[in-house]
Amino acid sequence: MSNKMWGGRFTERPDAIMEEINVSIDVDRHLYAQDIAASKAHAAMLAAQGIITANDAKNIDKGLDTILSEIGKGSFDFKRALEDIHMNVESRLGELIGPAAGRLHTARSRNDQVATDFKLYVRDTIDELDAALAAFQHALVERALQHAATVMPGFTHLQTAQPVTFGHHLLAYVEMAARDRGRFADARKRLNESPLGAAALAGTSFPIDRDATAKALGFDRPTANSLDAVSDRDFVLETLSAAAIASVHLSRFAEEIVIWTSPLVGLVRLSDKYTTGSSIMPQKRNPDAAELVRAKTGRVIGALTALLIVMKGLPLAYQKDMQEDKEGAMEAFSALSLAVRAMTGMVKDLVPDEARMKAAAGEGYATATDLADWLVRTLKMPFRDAHHVTGRIVAKASQAGVPLHQLPLKEMQAIEPKITTDALGTLSVEASVKSRDSYGGTAPKNVLAQAKAWARRLEKQ
């Protein structure tokens, strides 16, 4: 038997391999709720426009409700021979309500149907990711409030650079997550136009009301060009781009957790809940969750790259290549969702080793810039000269094997006679962070104010 949805002009059934390469139900079954919602909106509109009878529309609607609950309960029999979710739903509708089911596909095509379904799916996904990112921000802000004054080393080139506060470091990720959420919100705004009614590619001769279906599905308006409506997947690409960038942020944070928890560094301890042991080495506490967050980023970037490549050579309008848009994207979105939730969990109960952080913050002459700044401020020395003088003092301390504040004052004065004990006051890590009170700087009072501002902002969302 040939395919009952499109087999009119066929006499043979597809080869098993044809079926295998063509089938998408394992992936697009995840669109069932969106597919049914779009069909309900379409049927209601067809009836309102007098294209089908109110009675047919009622039966279609009831049948679709039954299918929704069958799929929800897990009793729906997905058939591979019916290729995809659209034809599985329509075929089951025929079993349930008879020939009226065949009227549902009036003035639409699977091409506008799949674009509509996937837009609805991506829109839902964006909302879920946004909520997960908000929870991540919330967890970061809570910890930043606790650690606004906890001093830790700040790094550039992974070399100790200047002392910062742990709260400041955490708030950096709150800012990144805010931009990530902004990118998702932008993508959502742009994607929110309804392709439904674009039909196969050219529109339809039936007097449909695309504004009505757009409104019923929560779209802002219908898409203005039917060819564009069925042939672009930029909404997936854009959302995947936002996802890739968000994943990269999480991956960098995950990498920091891996570094911080290494016994060589020891700045942070993860809770047992986010650590695993080794089957051979009894002492091990491995940061597997952080490592996997770092690794999942590969999938997200991979999905973006794969879809860009799928799309790049496609002429208008719909090409079957586009069926490959879903699997990687769906997998990427759930990988990101899991990564965000895992990072949130780690942030909530990681324990910074405050003594170790403070000691490490002072290692590696991290307050040398503070001494140079003192020379500029107090002796009115040009910064370049102050940098040079301080560099010589650091070299001397390093030769003597002592931190800056333990180098005798007269040794410093041998290099710069006007240095006084007042300068030594700037060399503690606490004084260092406290002094950096420029807007956006690491001073505890700034960090506390920023954390409180974020807490208020997140509350309002």
Ligand code: ARG
């Ligand atoms: N399963 C298809 C997809 O995901 C639906 C659209 C098929 N359209 C077609 N003309 N074959 O892209």
